[in-house]
Amino acid sequence: MSETVDHQSSDKTAEPSSHSDAPQSALLQSPLQRTPLHGLHLALGARMAPFAGYDMPIQYASGIISEHNHTRTAAGLFDVSHMGQAFLIGASHHSTALALEALVPADLVNLAPGRQRYTQLLNEEGGILDDLMVTRPADPAQDGVLMLVVNAACKVEDFAHIQARLPNDARLLLASHRALLALQGPKAAKVLARHCPSVESMAFMSARVVSFNGLTCHVSRSGYTGEDGFEMSMRAELADQFARTLLRDEAVKMIGLGARDSLRLEAGLCLYGHDIDVTTSPVEAGLAWSIQKRRRIEGGFPGAQRIQLELAEGPKRLRVGLVPESRQPAREGTEILNDAGEAIGMITSGGFVPSLNGPVAMGYVDASHAQIETQVHLIVRGKALGAKIAPMPFVPHRYVRT
Amino acid sequence: MSTYYTKDHEYIRIEADHAIVGISDYAQAQLGDVVFVELPALGQSFGTGDQVAVVESVKAASEVYAPASGQVSAINDALEASPGLVNEAPQGAGWFFKMTLSDKSQLASLMDEAAYQAFVASLG
CATH class of the missing domain: 3.30.1360.120 (Probable tRNA modification gtpase trme; domain 1)
Structure with missing residues (x-):
């Protein structure tokens, strides 16, 4: 075995x-x-x-x-605790937010004290270098500080990337x-x-x-x-x-x-290095919700041209949910075929999920095949498994509403 | 009745006119919760070391190799609805398939119970 x-x-x-x-x-x-x-x-x-x-x-x-x-x-x-924590510190919230906005597509200038946003560090092609959480402390004494949490495997590269691109009035303090x-x-x-x-x-x-x-x-x-x-x-x-x-x-x-x-x-949430990476844009990944209106209009983040085009015309491929018809899991790297047997994409995460007592997966398919209920075939160990494009999350989110 | 083991943690238990194949208790514990087992076809013939089944846990898919050459004479249908039997009773109700051996002398190259327990202990 x-x-x-x-x-x-x-x-x-x-x-x-x-x-x-x-x-x-x-x-x-x-x-x-x-x-x-x-x-x-x-x-x-x-x-x-x-x-x-x-x-x-x-x-x-x-x-x-x-x-x-x-x-x-x-x-x-x-x-x-393996994840990367850091404080981005500048003269005022406005200047710190602008420094980070040059690297990510979220609206941070309008992030209120005590609020948090999910965003992505992007490369010049609009590919995702990492995804991260950005928090503005509630305490007015901490004005000008943003707290960052990035992925463990990316933290060294992320912090070097940020540090190299900060204006003179901002600095990154690692919270190791x-x-x-x-x-x-x-x-x-x-x-x-x-x-x-x-x-x-x-x-x-x-x-x-x-x-x-x-x-x-x-x-x-x-x-x-x-x-x-x-x-x-x-x-x-x-x-x-x-x-x-x-x-x-x-x-x-x-x-x-x-x-x-x-x-x-x-929960349909992306895992960096699997469901998102430098080859995927936030729009392809279904993360356009994390790009607020002001940034969509103004741009000013790496890869803005591509991302604004994808927002306007739709991306060529999309991250979708998949539910196999049998109990057999289809894992990362599994090829996705359409009904005619043509390759249309690849699974990026997949496995057995306990709440549904069965397999689910997510992956990228050509936008023309991303419609919910589309019949596809997953090639697992040489055999075609039937599956359908399915909405995500697979299990409803239960975030608190206040 | 005696049971032999491979270094890949398959077991083969010799009964009167056939042998029963599955994975060891050590293997199921390493895999964690088993959620799917892909069994060979009834009547399928294979050689020693051929991949004959796949066992999927929540975290990984693992190949199961034939401990000896022969032919599948029965498969454990119960695993389709209850793959967790592999965790609960790997050497009981969680067996994978029954086979007829083409050459009993192949068993000599496998570990017996005592040798396998020593082998597992050496894995730490």
Whole structure:
């Protein structure tokens, strides 16, 4: 028996192998880094594996399906401290926002205090270098600061890319001393509110600083599972106490990267290096919602010409959802054929998802075949599996509405 | 009745007039939750080491190789509806297929129970 498709890696982050072979071999030679919760993962019996240069928990004793279902029904705690956190600091919100707007297509000038936006770092061709979350702190004393969270496997390149393109009045401060935890699921708000009551009234994609039993923590109401939930950034040395306190709640279980991948797949969320990369534009990826009106009109971001054209005329290909007709999963790299047997695209993520107790996938197809319900064929190990183009998310999002 | 193992963690259990093939307990634990098993066709002939099945867990697809040459005499239909049997009872209800052996002497190159347990222990 041997693994033909190793999908152990499962996060917003891409493996270095997705980009080229060189960084991976370099990583294999260097010792794996550890997050502040490494000892806790081992104590909980996690199965660890290398991911983006870190020794990360893939799953715990109960297994991926059980962890997945726990997150959908209660509250899952994720260690995502391997992700890249940084502060972009300038003279005023306006000048800092403009500095970042030169690199991403989101409207950040009009980002209100205490609000968060999802965007993408773009290359000159409008291809996606990485996707990231940008937060404007609520505290007026922090005017001129934007907090960034980027993918682990891209963080070194991302920060170098940003740093090299900043105006003189802005600087990037890496927050490598900070941990990042996510608490996700229908019970996440109740659980976290036992320690910091103010989080319950937070809006989706908002952020604030809270005290968690005396520990200072920056909380945003967002995540990568499709559930209501929070991401919590704190100083590295506080993370273990923070996690152990949350885990004392019977609603909370630690969740590994395996379930993080199946949760985000069901939620139709992109995984960098798989569903989006330098060859895909935000419009092709179905991320045009993250490009606000002002930026669509004004442009002024890398690749604006291509992206404005795709917005006006539609892209040549589109990221779509796919549901195979049998129970057999179709994974990344699977070719997609139309009814006439012609190649129309490729699967970029796929697998078995617990909430539907069956397989789903996402991938790119020619725009002419992107219509929901279009019959296609997936070539898995030489055999054609029937599948239909399906709407995403596969499982409805349950973000909080306030 | 005796059971033999490959280094790829397939087992083959010899019964009166046929042999039963599946994956070991160690293999199922490494794979995690099994969600789909692609079984060979009834009557299919194969040689030692040929790919005869595929087992898919949530995170990966893994090939299963024939521990010995022969022909498929039965397949475990229950795995279609309940692939989780591979996790629950890999050497019981979670068997993959039954086969007739073309050359029993091939078993000599496989590990017996004690050798396989030592092999698994050496994997750490």
